[in-house]
Amino acid sequence: MAGSGFAQLGKLTKVPINTRNANIKGYVEYLPPNYVADGTKKYPILYWLHGLGETGAGSSSSLETLMNRQIGNWLKTHDTDFIILIPQDASGYWNGATNGIQKFVEWANVYYANSIDVNQQHMAGLSAGGYGIRDFIIGNSAAYKAFATFTPMSTNLNAAVSKVQQVVDNNQYVWIHQGTADTDPNAIYSVTSFHNALYKLDNTRSRITAYSGLGHSAWEKVYNGNGRTTTKLTGTQNGTTYYNWTTSDPDVDWYGWMKAHPKQATVPVVVAPTTIALSNTTIPGASAPGAIVGALTANGTSPALTLAAGSYDNANFIIESNTLKVLSPLNFISKATYTVQVTAQNSAGSYSKTFAITSSDVVPSTIALSNAAIPADNASGTVVGALSANGTQPVTVQLVSGSLDNASFTIESNSLKVAAHLDFASRASYSVEVEAKNYTGLVRKTFTIVSSDVAPSAIVLSNAAVPGSNTAGTTVGNLSATGSQPLAFQLVSGSMDNANFTLESNVLKVSTPLNFYSKASYAVEVEATNALGTARATFTITTSDVRPTTISLSNTAIPSSNVAGTTVGTLSANGTQPVLTLVAGSSDNTFFYLENNVLKVASPLNFSSKASYTAEVEAKNSAGSFRKTFTVVSSDAVSVPYTMYPVPLTGNTLYVSISSADVFFNNITVINKANGYILKRFINVSTPLGTPLALDFSDIPAGSYTLQIWRRYASMETLSIIKN
Numbered sequence: 017m018a019g020s021g022f023a024q025l026g027k028l029t030k031v032p033i034n035t036r037n038a039n040i041k042g043y044v045e046y047l048p049p050n051y052v053a054d055g056t057k058k059y060p061i062l063y064w065l066h067g068l069g070e071t072g073a074g075s076s077s078s079l080e081t082l083m084n085r086q087i088g089n090w091l092k093t094h095d096t097d098f099i100i101l102i103p104q105d106a107s108g109y110w111n112g113a114t115n116g117i118q119k120f121v122e123w124a125n126v127y128y129a130n131s132i133d134v135n136q137q138h139m140a141g142l143s144a145g146g147y148g149i150r151d152f153i154i155g156n157s158a159a160y161k162a163f164a165t166f167t168p169m170s171t172n173l174n175a176a177v178s179k180v181q182q183v184v185d186n187n188q189y190v191w192i193h194q195g196t197a198d199t200d201p202n203a204i205y206s207v208t209s210f211h212n213a214l215y216k217l218d219n220t221r222s223r224i225t226a227y228s229g230l231g232h233s234a235w236e237k238v239y240n241g242n243g244r245t246t247t248k249l250t251g252t253q254n255g256t257t258y259y260n261w262t263t264s265d266p267d268v269d270w271y272g273w274m275k276a277h278p279k280q281a282t283v284p285v286v287v288a289p290t291t292i293a294l295s296n297t298t299i300p301g302a303s304a305p306g307a308i309v310g311a312l313t314a315n316g317t318s319p320a321l322t323l324a325a326g327s328y329d330n331a332n333f334i335i336e337s338n339t340l341k342v343l344s345p346l347n348f349i350s351k352a353t354y355t356v357q358v359t360a361q362n363s364a365g366s367y368s369k370t371f372a373i374t375s376s377d378v379v380p381s382t383i384a385l386s387n388a389a390i391p392a393d394n395a396s397g398t399v400v401g402a403l404s405a406n407g408t409q410p411v412t413v414q415l416v417s418g419s420l421d422n423a424s425f426t427i428e429s430n431s432l433k434v435a436a437h438l439d440f441a442s443r444a445s446y447s448v449e450v451e452a453k454n455y456t457g458l459v460r461k462t463f464t465i466v467s468s469d470v471a472p473s474a475i476v477l478s479n480a481a482v483p484g485s486n487t488a489g490t491t492v493g494n495l496s497a498t499g500s501q502p503l504a505f506q507l508v509s510g511s512m513d514n515a516n517f518t519l520e521s522n523v524l525k526v527s528t529p530l531n532f533y534s535k536a537s538y539a540v541e542v543e544a545t546n547a548l549g550t551a552r553a554t555f556t557i558t559t560s561d562v563r564p565t566t567i568s569l570s571n572t573a574i575p576s577s578n579v580a581g582t583t584v585g586t587l588s589a590n591g592t593q594p595v596l597t598l599v600a601g602s603s604d605n606t607f608f609y610l611e612n613n614v615l616k617v618a619s620p621l622n623f624s625s626k627a628s629y630t631a632e633v634e635a636k637n638s639a640g641s642f643r644k645t646f647t648v649v650s651s652d653a654v655s656v657p658y659t660m661y662p663v664p665l666t667g668n669t670l671y672v673s674i675s676s677a678d679v680f681f682n683n684i685t686v687i688n689k690a691n692g693y694i695l696k697r698f699i700n701v702s703t704p705l706g707t708p709l710a711l712d713f714s715d716i717p718a719g720s721y722t723l724q725i726w727r728r729y730a731s732m733e734t735l736s737i738i739k740n
Contacts, residue, residue: 025049026095030083033074037127041120042074044082046091046100053131060136060275061099061128064088064239065117065145067170068108079104086142087239094240096271098138099131110141110148117148121159135278137163142235143202146171153179161186164279167270169193169235172201173210180214183221189277190214190222191259191270193238195230196249202232208256215257220318223259241269251295252311264291266315288365289316292358294340298376300408301348301455309333309340309373314360316367321360328355328370340371348375348456379457380407383450385432389468391500392441398434400465403427405452412453416460419449425465432463440467471549472499475542477524481560484532484592484638492517492524492557497544504545508552511541517557524555532559532638563640564591567633568691569615572722573651573734576624582617584608584648589635591642602632603645615646623650627731646692649734656733660723664738668714677705680728684711689720689736713739 026048033042048059064087072078082088082102091100103120110117117139125132141149146168152160153176165188173192183190192207200206204226214222226249227237237243244265249258266287267273296310312321312335321338323330333356334343346354354373359366387401403413413430415422425448426435438446446465451458479493495505505522507514517540518527530538538557543550571585587596587610596613598605608631609618621629628649635642657676672681684698695716703709716739723735 026091027051028083028088028091030076030079032076032079037123039120039127040123041103041105042072042076042079043101043103043120044079044088046088046096046098046102048097048099049095051099051131055130057131058133058136059097059099059131060138061101061124061132062274063117063121063124063139064100064102065110065139065141065148066102066104066108067143067145070104071106071108072104073106074104086235090240098271098274099128105145105148108144110145111151116155117152118155118157118159125159125162133278134162135164135280136275137279138165138167138274139163140167140169140235140238141171142169143171143232145169146173150176153183156182162279163188165189165191165274165277167191167193167238167274168207169238170195170198170202170232172206174206177210177213180210180217180222183214184218187279188221191273192222192224193227193234193243194224195227195232195234197229197231198234199232212256219257224256225259225261238270244269257311260293266290286317286362286364287315289314289319289360289362289367291315292321292360292367292369294358294371297371298374299342299346301346301375301377302410303342303346305342305344307342309342312338312340312358314367316360317362317364319360319362319367321358324357324359324368327357329373330356332356333373346373346375348377375456377408377454377456378406380405380411380452380454380459382406383413383452383459383461385450385463388463389466390434390438392467392469394434394438396434396436400425400432400434403430403432403450403452405459407452407454407459408456410454414451414453416449416451420447420462422448424448438465440469469500469546469548470498472497472503472544472546472551474498475505475544475551475553477542477553477555480555481558482526482530484559484561486526486530488527488529490526492526495519495522495524495542495544497551499544499546499551500548502546506543506545508541508543512539512554513557514540516540530557530559532561559638561592561637561639562590564589564594564635564637564642566590566691567596567635567642567644569633569646570689572646573649573736574617574621576650576652578617578621580617580619584615584617584631587613587615587633589642591635592637592639594635594637594642597634597636599632599634599643603630605631607631608648621648623652644692651734656725656727656730660735660737664740665713666740668712670711670713670737672703672709672711674703674705674709678728681709681725682728683724683726685724686713686716687722687724689722695721 026046029045031043031045070081082104088102101124139149149166149168150173192211194204194207196204211222211224227234228247237246244261244263248260250260267276292314294310294312299307299309321335323335332344332346332354334341355370356373357368357370359368383405385401385403390398390400405411405413415427424436424438424446426433447462449460449462451460475497477493477495482490482492497503505519507519516528516530516538518525539554541554543552567589569585569587574582574584598610607618607621607629609616628647630645630647632643632645657679658672658674660670660672680702685694686696687694698711718739720738725733
């Protein structure tokens with residue numbers, strides 16, 4: 017067995033390709049302790065086929081991979097009585113005349129002829145190395161037929177399913193190791209078909225051990241024996257019987273299993289059974305004769321499994337093909353546990369073990385009703401709600417006879433229904449007791465049934481603002497409320513400003529125009545009523561108009577030669593349909609008048625006696641008003657000692673060329689003509705005579721602008737420019 021003590025350690029050696037009797041593959045050789053090659057002692061031999069991660073040309077350097085991984089690395093610190101050969105494949109798939117394992121086996125049979133026990137030839141392959149085993153089986157060569165066991169690990173055997181009969185015919189054994197979390201093409205189902213087919217022919221020829229949650233590394237559980245303490249699938253699942261490898265395994269470890277399955281036993285050894293296992297001990301309460309309890313297994317050499325007549329409850333069971341089955345119905349309501357005694361026997365001895373068989377049913381512990389509130393106008397047949405219960409099916413749900421108000425209800429197909437009208441006007445609730453029962457027990461629960469009707473509350477008006485230009489019939493908004501239907505809406509008579517409103521089909525409308533100039537808001541009180549009560553709510557109705565917040569004048573400069581009727585500019589304002597007027601008595605408003613929102617001169621403006629005139633304008637609607645004062649100046653050209661260009665401005669720089677050395681600009685202000693906003697100021701700027709002054713307009717968008725210019729020792733000057 018692996019790890020046993022020897023007088024000296026075994027020897028691990030790299031054998032590069034073509035360095036020993038023309039060996040066709042480089043390989044790592046392990047010889048057991050005290051190895052002799054003179055033929056006086058025969059040894060079992062194991063061929064270990066690596067996966068894609070260990071491929072190489074078989075050179076000394078590439079063989080280092082095999083020395084330092086998997087079984088090669090393990091053999092550095094552990095010993096076994098096997099000759100172990102770890103050949104290196106160039107492709108990793110071990111296929112074809114060159115890469116296949118057959119030629120190497122034939123070479124090894126010659127080189128190790130004096131040392132090999134011909135009945136103890138074994139092969140293991142991981143991942144793609146398992147494909148090599150698969151192809152070796154399919155080939156069915158003379159070299160293949162000499163092998164006693166095969167151990168495929170984390171691989172795919174689907175292509176060899178049709179060859180399972182030859183495994184039996186060749187007196188060979190297979191032990192598959194696979195991780196349950198491995199993925200395609202090496203998922204668990206890629207080996208179960210092969211195992212199931214071979215197991216069906218002879219259940220001693222194949223075993224499969226599946227490690228729970230393990231991915232693509234099942235081989236790391238085999239050579240070192242770690243798989244014995246790893247969580248595995250057990251029993252028969254989805255038609256596949258799994259082998260539960262433990263530390264109490266009769267063969268001790270994997271090496272013991274291989275030695276226990278020689279190609280041809282010279283002296284048959286019969287091992288007496290010492291343990292019996294039953295894969296399952298619970299069954300449904302409703303199990304009929306023939307129902308499977310579980311699979312029976314025993315160690316030892318092919319023991320027969322039987323039930324002792326007259327022992328315990330054995331009369332209720334039968335064993336067929338090592339499967340324990342129910343012979344006569346089991347009544348778990350009257351008897352919680354049945355005891356069965358099983359005996360395993362062969363020519364070397366017998367062993368008996370008792371098992372307790374119990375019900376796998378779950379007793380109902382809770383009942384649920386999907387709904388417990390129904391309308392007050394219920395009638396016979398009205399569905400209250402769906403009943404459900406936990407526990408093992410079938411579960412019967414029924415009313416407890418004579419309990420509480422059960423006479424007022426009935427159950428049909430697990431639906432609780434009203435049997436006779438429930439009068440919630442005379443009582444607030446009804447109580448019903450329900451029972452849920454299966455083969456193993458029952459549970460009862462009481463439910464309280466109430467009315468689902470709701471008194472009205474939370475009245476909502478979809479809109480509470482109307483235009484200032486509203487008229488009789490103008491819709492304010494739609495009324496709605498919570499509460500059970502039908503709901504009736506009405507105005508509370510004589511309340512607040514209700515005389516100004518009316519209701520039509522739950523729509524609140526204006527009955528008398530609302531004057532928001534004289535009154536900022538109106539209050540209306542509404543009532544909602546149903547069979548359970550009444551709710552009231554007050555709503556404040558306001559104008560939906562938008563108050564004006566700005567006024568613009570398109571032009572503020574006119575010729576000095578103006579006369580009565582001269583147009584200054586067009587006025588405009590934001591907001592909802594504002595009315596524009598001059599503020600009476602304000603500023604110089606007597607010099608102006610408005611005609612269709614156009615500001616005009618009422619009497620000539622004398623700019624020789626007064627540099628500017630102001631006009632105050634008001635914009636007003638039902639939401640409020642806004643005032644703004646505009647300064648009107650002369651548009652006449654003034655002789656100034658400077659020139660600005662280009663005009664219109666086509667780039668981002670306005671140049672100022674001066675004709676006098678004493679020109680100094682205290683302030684140049686840029687004003688947007690559209691809204692009167694100041695966009696930019698150039699403060700205290702000057703330039704030498706002959707050098708243009710550059711003003712940066714890159715942050716000013718295209719549009720029409722007024723420049724207000726203040727020079728030292730001069731009055732304000734105005735210039736209109738356009739930026740394209």
